[in-house]
Structures are given as structure tokens and as C-alpha cells.
Amino acid sequence: MNAFSSLMDGFGTALTPINLLWAAVGVLLGTAIGVLPGIGPAMAVALLLPVTYGLEPTGAFIMFAGIYYGAMFGGSTTSILLNTPGESAAVVAAMEGNPMAKSGRGAQALAAAAIGHFAGGMIGTILLVALAPKVADLAVDIGAPDYFAIMVLAFIAVTSVLGSSRIRGLASLLIGLTLGLVGLDQMTGQQRLTFGSLQLADGIDVVIVAVGLFAIGEALWVAAHLRRTSGQAIPVGRPWLGKKDVRRTWKSWLRGPLIGFPFGAIPAGGAEIPTFLSYVAEKRLSKHKEEWGKGAIEGVAGPESASSASAAGTLVSMLTLGLPTTAVAAVMLAAFQQYGIQPGPLLFERESELVWGLIASLFVGMVLLLALNLPLAPVWAKLLRIPRPYLYAGILFFAAVGAYAVGGEALDLVILLVIGLIGFGMRRYGLPVLPAVIGVILGPNAEQQLRRALQISDGSVSGLVDTPFSVSVYAVVALIVLWPLLRKLGRGVLKSRRSVEK
Amino acid sequence: MRLRTPRRLRVPLALLGSALLVLVGPPLLTTGSGDDTGTKIPGLRLMVPNTPGGGYDITARTAAKNAEDAGLTHNIEVFNLPGAGGTVGLSRLVGEHGNGKLAMSMGLGVVGAARSNDAPKTLADTTPIARLTEEQDVVVVSKDSPYKTIGQLIDAWKEKPGKMPVGGGSSPGGPDHIAPMLMARAAGIPPKDVNYIPFDGGGELLASILGSKVAFGVSGVGEYLDQIKSGELRLLAVTGPKRVKGLEGPTLKESGYDVNFTNWRGIVAPPGLSDAERDKLTSLIRKLHASPEWRESLKKNGWDDAFLTGGKFGDFLDAQDKRVVSVLKELGL
Numbered sequence: 001m002n003a004f005s006s007l008m009d010g011f012g013t014a015l016t017p018i019n020l021l022w023a024a025v026g027v028l029l030g031t032a033i034g035v036l037p038g039i040g041p042a043m044a045v046a047l048l049l050p051v052t053y054g055l056e057p058t059g060a061f062i063m064f065a066g067i068y069y070g071a072m073f074g075g076s077t078t079s080i081l082l083n084t085p086g087e088s089a090a091v092v093a094a095m096e097g098n099p100m101a102k103s104g105r106g107a108q109a110l111a112a113a114a115i116g117h118f119a120g121g122m123i124g125t126i127l128l129v130a131l132a133p134k135v136a137d138l139a140v141d142i143g144a145p146d147y148f149a150i151m152v153l154a155f156i157a158v159t160s161v162l163g164s165s166r167i168r169g170l171a172s173l174l175i176g177l178t179l180g181l182v183g184l185d186q187m188t189g190q191q192r193l194t195f196g197s198l199q200l201a202d203g204i205d206v207v208i209v210a211v212g213l214f215a216i217g218e219a220l221w222v223a224a225h226l227r228r229t230s231g232q233a234i235p236v237g238r239p240w241l242g243k244k245d246v247r248r249t250w251k252s253w254l255r256g257p258l259i260g261f262p263f264g265a266i267p268a269g270g271a272e273i274p275t276f277l278s279y280v281a282e283k284r285l286s287k288h289k290e291e292w293g294k295g296a297i298e299g300v301a302g303p304e305s306a307s308s309a310s311a312a313g314t315l316v317s318m319l320t321l322g323l324p325t326t327a328v329a330a331v332m333l334a335a336f337q338q339y340g341i342q343p344g345p346l347l348f349e350r351e352s353e354l355v356w357g358l359i360a361s362l363f364v365g366m367v368l369l370l371a372l373n374l375p376l377a378p379v380w381a382k383l384l385r386i387p388r389p390y391l392y393a394g395i396l397f398f399a400a401v402g403a404y405a406v407g408g409e410a411l412d413l414v415i416l417l418v419i420g421l422i423g424f425g426m427r428r429y430g431l432p433v434l435p436a437v438i439g440v441i442l443g444p445n446a447e448q449q450l451r452r453a454l455q456i457s458d459g460s461v462s463g464l465v466d467t468p469f470s471v472s473v474y475a476v477v478a479l480i481v482l483w484p485l486l487r488k489l490g491r492g493v494l495k496s497r498r499s500v501e502k
Numbered sequence: 503m504r505l506r507t508p509r510r511l512r513v514p515l516a517l518l519g520s521a522l523l524v525l526v527g528p529p530l531l532t533t534g535s536g537d538d539t540g541t542k543i544p545g546l547r548l549m550v551p552n553t554p555g556g557g558y559d560i561t562a563r564t565a566a567k568n569a570e571d572a573g574l575t576h577n578i579e580v581f582n583l584p585g586a587g588g589t590v591g592l593s594r595l596v597g598e599h600g601n602g603k604l605a606m607s608m609g610l611g612v613v614g615a616a617r618s619n620d621a622p623k624t625l626a627d628t629t630p631i632a633r634l635t636e637e638q639d640v641v642v643v644s645k646d647s648p649y650k651t652i653g654q655l656i657d658a659w660k661e662k663p664g665k666m667p668v669g670g671g672s673s674p675g676g677p678d679h680i681a682p683m684l685m686a687r688a689a690g691i692p693p694k695d696v697n698y699i700p701f702d703g704g705g706e707l708l709a710s711i712l713g714s715k716v717a718f719g720v721s722g723v724g725e726y727l728d729q730i731k732s733g734e735l736r737l738l739a740v741t742g743p744k745r746v747k748g749l750e751g752p753t754l755k756e757s758g759y760d761v762n763f764t765n766w767r768g769i770v771a772p773p774g775l776s777d778a779e780r781d782k783l784t785s786l787i788r789k790l791h792a793s794p795e796w797r798e799s800l801k802k803n804g805w806d807d808a809f810l811t812g813g814k815f816g817d818f819l820d821a822q823d824k825r826v827v828s829v830l831k832e833l834g835l
Contacts, residue, residue, distance in 0.1 A: 046554030049563065143715040184586065187700060189618045189674040198593060201586030201619060321712070322728060324705040327553075333705060334560055340802055342728035407584060455699050456715055458664045 003129055010356030014364050019062050019357065022055075023365050026063035027372065030070020035078055037086045037211050037402030041071035042327035049335055057339040058354050062361040064335065065315075068328050069121055069362065072271075072308050073369050076113040080300065081106055081383055082395050084215035086402070088206045089271035089307045091437050092279045094214055096292070096299030103295055106384055110377035111241050112297050113304040116253050118370040120305035123257040124264070124312025125362045132316050135265045139317045139325075142266050144453035145464050149473035151446035154273050156477050157280040158438050165430070172431045175422065176439020179204055186444070187451050199411045204419075208403045209440045212416045213433045215399040217423020219392040224424075226388060240378075249301040252282050256305025263306075264313020270326050271310040272441050278306040312362070319343055319355060541786045542575045548769075549606040551591025553584045561634065561767050562607035564799045565790060572793035574786055587615025587673065596623040598772040602779030605631060609767035610677045613819070614826050618675030625823060629775050630816040632787045633768035635800070636808035638742035639681045640723045640751065642735045644714045652739040652757045655718060656689045663695040669716035671704040671725065675830060677765040678704075681741050682720045683829045688759040693832045711735065722765060723749075724804050766808055768815065784811055 013019060033044045045064050052060040075090035080097030093113060100109040127135075159169065182193045183203030194200040241249075256278050263274040282302040283292055292299060317323040322344035324330035336343050341351055348355055384391070403416040426433060450464075457463020465471055548566055550559045559582065566578040583591040588611060595606045608625075616624045641652060649655040659666045663686070670678030679700065683693040699716060701707035704725030711719040712734060723746055729735040730749060737751035741763040745753060754761040771783055790796050791809050800807055810818060 043554050046559065049554075049560070140709050140713040143710065143713055184619075184673070186673060186702075191619070198586045198590045198619065198621065201589070202584070317709075321708065322705070323708050324703070330703065330705055331554065337724070338560070338803060340804075344728035344732065344734075346728055346732050408582065409585075452699055455697055456667045458667075458697065 006352060006356045007129055007360060009353070010358075010360030011363075013058060013353060013357030014062065014360035019059055019361065020364065022059040022063040023066050023361050024368055026066020027070040027073075027365050027368050029063075030067035030072075031074035031369070031372065032070075033067065034071035034074020034076075034086050034090075036405075037078060037084055037207060037215075037398060040087055040207070040327070041068050042331050043405075044071070045328060045331045045335070049331070049338065052335075057336075057341065058357050060335065060339075061332070061354065061358050062365075064332055065358055065362055066365045066368075068311055068332075069117075069308065069365050070369060072121075072311055073114060073117045073373055075307075076117070076300075076304055077110060077380055078398070080109045080113060081380060082215065082391075082398075083218050084395055084399055084402075085207075085210045087271075088210060088437075088441060089275055089310075091210050091214075091272070091434070092275040092303040093300055095279065095434055096296050099293065100295035100297065100300065101381070101384060105295060105297075106381035107378045108241050108245055108297065109295075109300050110380055111374060112245065112249055112301045114370060114373040114377060115241075116249075116256060116301045116304035117308040117373075118366055119253040120257050120260055120308035120310075121312060121362070121366045121369075123254070123305075124261045124309035125359065125366070127257070127261050127309075128312045128316050128362075129359060132320050135262070135313070135316050138262075139266045139321065139323065142469065143467065144449045144456060145467055146469045146473070147266075147449040148446060148453050148464060149470035149477075150273070151442055151449060153473055153477050153480075154276055154438075154442055155446070156480055157277055158435060158442075168429075168431045169435050172426060172433065173435040173439045175426070175431075176209075176436035177443040178439075179209055179419075179436070180440045180443035183444075186448050187455075197411070199407075199409055203444070204415055204440070205406045205412070206437070206440055207406055208412055208416050209419055210437050211399045211402055212419030213423035213426070213436055215395050216416060216420025217427055217433065219396050219399075220420060220424040221427045222388060222392055245297055248288070249297055251285075252298045252302035253305045255281065255285075256302045256307075257309035257312075260306030260309030261313040264310030264325065265316045266313075266325065271307045274306040274310050275303040276438060278302040315359075315362075319347055319358075322347075541782070541789050543603060543782060543786060544575075544577075545579075545603050546575060546786075547579045547581060547604050549591055549595060549604065550580060550582045551584065551588035551606060551608060551612060552582070554582055557611075558588070558607040558609060558767065560803070561609075564803070565607070565634070565769075565787075565796070568793060568795040568799055569786065569790045572790065572795045574789050574793070586619050586621075587676065588612035589615050589619045589621040592616055592625070592628075593621060593623045595770070595772050596627045600774040600776075601772045602775050602783070605769050605771045605783060607767065608770055610680075610765050610822060610826075611672060613822050614672075614675035614677070614680060614830075617823070617826050617830055618673075625770065625819050627773055628770040629773055629780055630812065630819055631769040631771050631780075631783050632791070632812075633766055633808050633810040633815050633818065634787075634791070635768075635805035636742075636764045636766040637722050637724055637806060638740045638746060638764050639678060639720050640726060640730070640737055640746075641685070641718055641720055641739045641741070641754075642711060642726055642730065642737055643718045644712050645733055645736055646714060647718070647736060649718070649738065650736075652752065652754065652759075655738055656685075656759065659686075659717070660689060660691055663691050664697050666717040667697045667699050667715075669699050669701055669707045669710050669719040671701055671707045671721040673700045674698070674833075675826065676700075677722075677763075678720050680826060680829055681761075681763045683833065684761045684763055684825075685720075685741070685754065685759060687829075687832070688754070688761045693829065694834065727804070764808075768810075770819075787811070 044067055075087040076093035079085040079090040079093040081101050083094050083098040085091045085094055097109040182200055184201050185192055259278045260274040279299055282298045286298050314325050314329045317325050318329040324333045403412050453463055548562050550562045552558050562580050566580050569575055583594055598604050643649050668682045672678040686693050686696045704721040707719050710716050726735055730737045737749055739754045740746050740751050741754055741761055743762050
């Protein structure tokens with residue numbers, strides 16, 4: 001009840017005209033930033049920091065939160081329409097969203113994504129209000145062995161979506177893992193695959209890999225085939241979600257937050273892993289398995305809902321523990337410190353007006369974002385009416401701008417092109433692209449957690465399975481791996497029993 | 503289309519335009535750079551060798567804004583060139599030989615990164631301008647930890663260094679890595695035996711300390727002020743020369759371990775500057791340091807003033823570099 005009345009006070013703060021204005025500015029900026037590849041919400045907030053110096057802290061944070069949520073909304077737009085993810089969290093949206101767009105259902109995919117973000121953000125924020133202290137405690141209890149177990153689960157789950165050919169899927173995953181190896185070894189500072197170049201010491205940014213494999217690879221592929229196929233524009237179909245679509249997706253919208261929220265709250269979680277897991281879960285649960293890979297709407301709705309809910313989860317550990325779990329949260333933490341406010345266990349008592357105003361503004365921002373994005377979906381979808389040569393020229397331009405914006409290095413453009421050529425080669429030989437991107441994201445993470453876990457246990461392998469959490473995750477992994485075998489066995493037993501009865 | 507200039511007017515207009523350009527342009531341009539007497543350095547660019555939002559970034563952007571607000575100069579352009587812990591930015595800076603309109607925000611982390619990456623250029627190749635701020639590291643454990651004092655902790659550490667994982671917020675060669683190594687050396691533990699686990703900043707490390715995944719953590723005092731005050735973390739010692747105001751932890755030195763370690767941030771410029779150019783930059787920073795705006799920022803961010811300029815800062819850089827090299831050598835890195 002206490003939280004509820006504080007939240008009502010928060011709405012009082014958030015709904016003042018000036019704060020409403022900041023929320024609107026934030027979500028607009030965020031959406032724009034999300035749409036452009038390369039400029040993530042973390043960089044946007046950091047660049048705005050000095051500008052907001054003279055502002056009231058409440059207004060500034062309402063704007064930052066708007067940027068964060070807005071970027072989540074906007075990130076999926078280019079993923080779906082142009083196969084060019086703007087953020088690493090939006091990679092999954094391209095998987096089913098882009099085929100939908102190509103078959104003239106772009107507006108529906110965008111709408112499903114927008115409502116997914118809205119549902120995820122809303123549910124996530126409600127969970128934030130209700131569960132903040134408890135989730136925060138859980139976040140502290142999870143250590144390196146548990147993370148490694150989650151990574152193993154993610155790898156296993158991913159191999160189940162490797163596409164039609166296991167061997168091609170694994171090849172693609174290996175390409176990703178190799179790209180992920182480039183850079184300084186985080187534990188010892190040893191250089192790996194950098195060829196002595198300092199520019200490569202921080203590794204290849206995930207955005208560059210994703211944009212290269214998806215956008216550049218795709219553009220080259222289309223260019224190579226444009227002469228044979230007619231260069232006509234992609235059809236734009238009906239603008240709204242049909243009843244059938246809603247019936248298929250409402251469960252996905254609700255399931256997403258259950259996966260996304262906890263991952264946002266734990267320190268090494270972020271938005272990428274929950275979107276992968278949500279995609280896999282939706283694929284398993286779908287009644288329309290034949291549509292997957294060709295544009296299944298659940299594959300857009302679920303992951304997008306999970307990604308926004310993870311943003312809410314991120315705020316839980318940042319506000320209650322002062323624990324930044326993503327780059328955006330780290331920058332926001334720095335912003336808090338600039339105002340002389342230290343997020344942490346005392347924040348809710350000390351700055352209750354600011355915190356509850358911020359939380360209330362999240363609800364307001366969600367509504368603004370939905371109101372902004374839902375009507376825009378058919379408008380965005382019209383982008384695809386541009387004849388392909390011009391459309392792909394535009395994609396190449398934005399991809400290059402995005403890759404350059406990541407680090408301001410000319411070398412990144414060369415890397416982008418090389419990765420684009422790899423992407424082209426992968427398409428030529430039928431290798432799926434997603435496992436490579438997942439390899440780049442998960443590989444370095446998994447390695448770091450494994451080595452950290454082994455260091456904590458002083459080299460003893462038992463350190464990997466000494467927590468109840470990791471043991472239960474491995475049990476799930478074992479179940480997934482053994483399931484086909486068990487089912488076969490079960491069937492065999494049934495059959496033999498029947499034959500005995502006969 | 504309707505706005506198109508009538509054809510007969512085009513030639514006179516073009517003539518008028520070029521006349522304006524010739525007559526008005528040069529005076530406009532020269533008013534900026536002709537003012538050589540004040541602190542103003544037109545077109546000054548400040549490079550940040552790590553990502554937006556990091557420590558060097560906040561220092562640089564705050565300094566630039568304060569300098570503008572205090573009317574010392576206008577439009578300092580702050581830009582980020584992240585990579586390899588600041589080494590990418592460093593080699594760019596050294597490459598801009600003689601460029602008096604460029605400076606870089608940096609700190610102890612860059613000293614370490616340049617060494618651990620075996621960078622071809624070190625800070626000895628730059629023109630040192632000034633040290634601005636400093637911050638002590640703290641040695642903290644979770645409130646549930648069995649160690650109540652720094653003495654107890656170090657005794658246990660000596661016995662089984664391998665079983666006592668130490669968490670720090672920087673990669674090898676960085677400040678939070680050097681500090682526990684100096685501690686180990688002072689306590690008689692070979693730094694090679696220290697089980698150091700790097701985390702991606704103090705934030706990620708915090709969870710591992712709170713959950714007692716690491717035996718103890720070492721990071722900047724600013725990162726954990728609130729957690730220490732609320733009692734979530736127990737402060738065992740600070741690494742610097744004096745106690746931190748408002749906190750109860752002793753210094754390592756008064757506890758009997760000969761360690762004096764503070765993290766710091768400052769400004770360096772490219773090599774090959776003329777004396778005039780160097781003095782101009784230094785005087786700009788000196789005036790910034792004296793401005794009320796900068797005082798306010800120091801307070802707001804909880805930074806300790808550690809102003810040191812020119813040759814003295816150069817000697818300091820040199821000493822810091824030697825210390826980092828000696829620690830890394832002992833570790834075989």
C-alpha cells in the first residue's frame with residue numbers, strides 16, 4: 001500500500017507540464033536514436049549529460065528514462081524493415097520481422113513489436129514497483145558459476161534454432177565465436193587475433209558485426225541478384241493487426257516480461273540473452289511451426305516484449321543497489337553522481353520524490369511511445385515502397401554511418417565491409433546469420449564467467465556446480481538435451497508394452 | 503519552384519554575394535584568432551580516450567563546460583576516441599606532433615594500459631599540462647564477511663592467497679589492479695600469487711562483493727560511498743595517505759602496511775609544442791582551476807583537488823610509470 005501511495009505522488013510529479021515535456025522529448029529522441037544504427041542509448045545519454053547540468057534532476061532523469069525506453073522501441077524498426085538492427089537487443093526482431101516485412105506484413109510486424117514493447121515495459125515497471133527490493137537481493141546472490149550455467153543454457157537453446165542444417169548452423173556459430181575472440185583477453189590483458197593493431201584491442205563491436213552480417217551481407221546479396229529478379233518494390237499490405245494476429249500474439253506479449261525482467265536485473269544479464277531465449281521459447285510453444293523463418297508474428301512479439309521488460313529490470317538494480325547492469329544504466333549512474341545523488345540502498349528514502357516521479361514517468365513514457373509508434377507503423381512500412389536500388393543504397397549509407405559512429409574509427413568501416421563480405425558468403429552457402437551474431441555476443445561473456453568462476457574456486461571444477469541455482473539450470477539443460485532421446489525411449493516402451501498386451 | 507531568382511537578377515546578386523564574402527569574411531574570421539593575449543584558444547579540442555560516461559569523459563566534459571561558463575574560452579570541442587584502455591587515444595595524441603589546439607583527458611589507467619598493451623608510445627612522449635583530481639581506493643568486504651579489520655584480512659590472505667579471490671574494477675594494469683598488488687607486496691605476499699579477478703567497473707564488482715563471491719574488493723571510494731555509509735559494505739582501509747572525511751576506515755599506512763596509492767586524472771598535450779603554446783594551455787587550465795565553477799564541480803562530483811602543473815606533473819607521471827612497470831614486471835605481464 002505504501003508503494004502504491006508513493007507511486008500516486010510520483011504521478012503528481014511526472015504529470016506536471018514541464019516533466020511531461022521532458023518525457024516527450026526523451027521518448028522522441030530515444031526513438032530516433034534507436035532507429036539509427038550505431039548510436040545507442042548509452043552514448044546518447046552520455047552526450048546529453050553536460051547539457052542537462054542546469055536542469056532539475058527529476059526532469060533530467062525523466063528524459064533519460066524516456067531515451068532508454070524509446071531506443072528499445074525504435075531499435076526494432078530498422079531491424080524489421082531493413083534487416084539492419086540498430087542495437088544488439090534488436091537483432092532477434094530481424095529474424096521473423098524482416099521476412100514479414102518482405103511479404104508485405106511490415107506494418108503488422110511493427111505493430112506487434114510496438115505493442116510488445118508497451119506490454120513488456122508496463123509489466124516490467126509494475127514488477128519494478130512491486131518487487132524491487134526482493135529482486136535486488138536475488139541479483140546479489142547470483143555469481144559467476146550461475147551466469148556460466150545460464151550461458152550454457154543459452155548456447156543449447158540457440159543450437160536448437162540453428163535452422164534446417166545443424167552443420168551449417170554450427171559453422172555459423174563458430175564464425176561468431178572466432179570474431180568474438182578478437183581483442184584483449186579480459187582476464188590477463190593478452191592480445192588475441194589483433195595482429196598488433198591497437199584499434200582491434202577492444203574487439204569488434206557487436207553492432208558492427210550485426211550490421212555487417214545482416215545489412216551489408218543482405219545488400220550485396222540483393223545487388224548480386226537484382227538483375228535476374230525484377231527490381232520492383234516490396235508490397236505494403238494492410239496496415240493493422242488482424243484479429244487472428246492478436247489471438248496468436250497476446251500470450252507472447254505476456255510471456256516476454258517473465259523472461260526479460262529477471263535478466264535485466266542481474267548484473268551480467270542485459271537485453272540480448274532474454275530476447276534469444278524468448279525467441280526460442282516462442283518457437284517451441286508456437287502452433288504455427290511451419291511459419292517460423294518465413295515471418296511468424298510471435299517471434300517478433302515475444303522477444304520485443306522481453307527486451308523492454310529487461311530495461312525495467314535494469315532500473316531495479318540500479319536504483320536499489322547502485323548496480324549498473326547495462327551500459328545505459330552505468331551512464332545514468334554517473335549522471336546521478338553528478339547531481340550529488342548516490343543510487344543505492346538509501347535512495348528510496350532520501351530521494352523518494354525523484355525516484356517515484358521517475359517510475360511514474362516510465363508509465364507515462366510507455367503510453368506516449370505507444371501513441372507515437374502505433375500510428376507510425378504503417379508510415380514506416382511505406383519506406384519499403386522505395387525501389388530496391390535506392391532503398392539498399394540508403395541501407396548501406398546508414399549502416400556505414402552507424403559503424404563509424406560506434407568508435408569514430410575509419411578501420412571500423414573496413415571491418416564492416418569485410419564482415420559484410422563474410423555475410424554475403426554465408427548467404428551464398430546457406431549458413432544462417434543469427435548463430436554468428438549470438439556467438440559474438442555470448443562467446444566472450446561465457447568465457448569470462450567461466451574463468452571468473454574457476455578463479456573464485458581457485459581452479460577447482462566443482463566450483464561450477466556448487467550453487468543450487470547453477471545445478472537447477474544444468475538440470476534444465478540436461479532435460480533439453482535428453483528430451484528427444486527420452487521421448488524415443490518412451491515411445492519404444494509404449495510400443496513394446498502394446499505388443500505384449502496383444 | 504516559384505522562389506527561383508529571376509534570371510536577370512542572378513549576375514548582380516552573385517556579384518554582390520562575392521563582394522560581401524571578400525569584404526566581410528576576413529574581418530569576421532580574424533576577430534577570433536587575433537585575440538592572442540587572453541586565455542582563449544580558438545578551436546581547442548579535448549580528446550577523451552574512453553567511452554562517453556566514463557571517468558575521463560566526465561572530467562573532460564565538466565572541465566570544458568566550466569571553462570566556457572567562466573568565460574575563459576569558448577566552444578571547446580570534446581570528442582571520444584576509445585580503445586585499449588586509452589592507448590588508441592594516446593598514440594593519436596602523440597601523432598599530432600606540434601598541434602597546440604589539442605589536449606587529452608587521462609589518468610593513471612592510461613599509464614597502466616600503455617604499459618600492459620606494450621604500446622609503442624607512452625606518456626613520456628607527451629607534453630604534460632596538469633593533474634586535476636585524485637581519488638583514493640578503498641578495501642571493502644560485505645557486511646557478512648568474517649573479516650572485521652584490515653589486519654585480520656591480510657593475515658588470512660597471507661595464509662592462502664589462492665583461496666582469497668580479490669575483485670577490482672579495472673583490467674590488468676589499471677588502478678584497481680595495481681592497488682591490491684602494492685598491498686600484497688607490502689604484506690609480503692608475492693604479487694604473482696594474488697588471485698585477482700577483473701570486473702567491468704566498480705558497479706559490476708559491487709554485486710560480487712555484496713554476495714561474498716570475492717573475499718574482498720578494491721575500487722574507487724566514490725563508487726561505494728553510499729553502500730559503506732548504509733552498512734552494506736564494511737570499509738577495512740583506504741589506500742591513500744590520509745583518511746577520507748566522513749568515513750571510519752584507517753589508512754593502510756597507519757595499519758602497518760607501507761602503501762600509498764591514489765588514482766588521479768589530468769590533462770596532457772601532444773609533443774613538440776612551442777613554449778608559448780604550452781604556457782597558454784597551462785594558463786587556461788590554471789585559470790579553470792581557480793574558477794568558482796570548477797570548485798563547484800569538484801564538490802558536486804566528490805573529487806579531491808590535486809592540482810599540479812608542468813614539470814612537476816611530468817616528474818610525477820614518470821614516477822607513476824616506473825611504479826606500474828615494476829608491478830607488472832613482478833607479475834610477468
